[in-house]
Amino acid sequence: MTFKDIGLSGAKTHSIVRTSGPTLDDPVSSGGDHTPRSRLSHTGVLVAGLALGLAIASGASYAGDQEDAAHAQSQPDAIRTMRSDLVNRSQEIHWPDGFDPSTADLFSHNEIVVDASCEHVWSKIVDARDWPRWYPNSKDVRIVGGGGTVLHANSVFRWTTFGLSLESRIHEFVPNTRIGWYGYAPGTQPTFYHTWYLTPKDGVCVVTMDEVGKGAGAIRLRQSNESLMHRGHDLWLVTLKWVSENGALDK
Template sequence: MTMKQDLATRSNEIHWPERFNPATADLFAHNELLINASCEKVWSHIVDASKWPQWYPNSRDVVLPEGTKVLGKDTTWRWSTFGLSIESKVNEYVPHARLGWYGYAPGTQPSFYHTWYLAPRGARCLVVTDEAGVGKDAAHLRETDETLLHRGHDLWLATLKWVCEGN
């Protein structure tokens, strides 16, 4: 999907830091999927970043701070995604419901903000993941491959569904 299509379907439930408002961002992606598992189970896989590479092929080299088992409030970690080395810091953390983190090249200002919103739907969980990027790198990605972020998140949700549903 294009950024315009993603903006039209974005979730109003997401809490955005001011600088990362999707309406003014240089790049934005919205993805959602209903998973046949509880939000607690889905959450356990999302916050267990060290295990992402086992089920999400776009995640590599996850390094959490010493003694840290899962993502939590203010956790800063390093990892590779989309072939780039990234440092991320958790900004929003509401167990089983909301997770938001900044992403940036180590030593630079945050240029991306990635969110997860989980909502129970009976015995299932609606998972929404949105990401906004600002600055020259986000603008360049929009110009060269506008749908890359959306496709990557489609893959992340599909593999999250796979691991949560016990496949």
């Protein structure tokens, strides 16, 4: 099953295509005179639908099981995405030592065009504690050390994604352009590196999201459900596009 099957075809991997993303023909997107409670109600319906789509498209968690592995091995190469993601990955990403995509155990590349300024899109990305309001694959986001709600250079934050409780540490931070963080279980060495790259182009913002995984956990995920991370990132980009273009959740 693909995001097209569940109506979430806004994110593109191989080409940059303007799409409308998930929208609502209602006061949330049209700006009518309705109360904040009405906005919250509509938003909750959309986010719940997106969460259901992720569950249907992705499966339960990173770990998977033997049945998932057998099923994945039987699928055509067309849905085993790591090879094509490596071919289409951005050459502009700054990878830290030990996280070269060419030697990765798991890799995902996703890209979307957002009809908004990169400054506005950036404000949604760095407002980490607000992610769960619009990205259903995140919860319990907390910036460690009293760091407020917004990510900065060297921020450390804890959160749950793909059913895993993780700690992440900002490694690269160039306002409105680049942000990258390590991901790891608290108290362990980094095993994932997640990066965003924003490029303004003709009045819109091209958003690239790449991630490398290494080690036993990444290998298990690739064997059991290789495209899970790719599809989860598709969802993140589609919902980012929605909140950036419609302003439904602007504070």
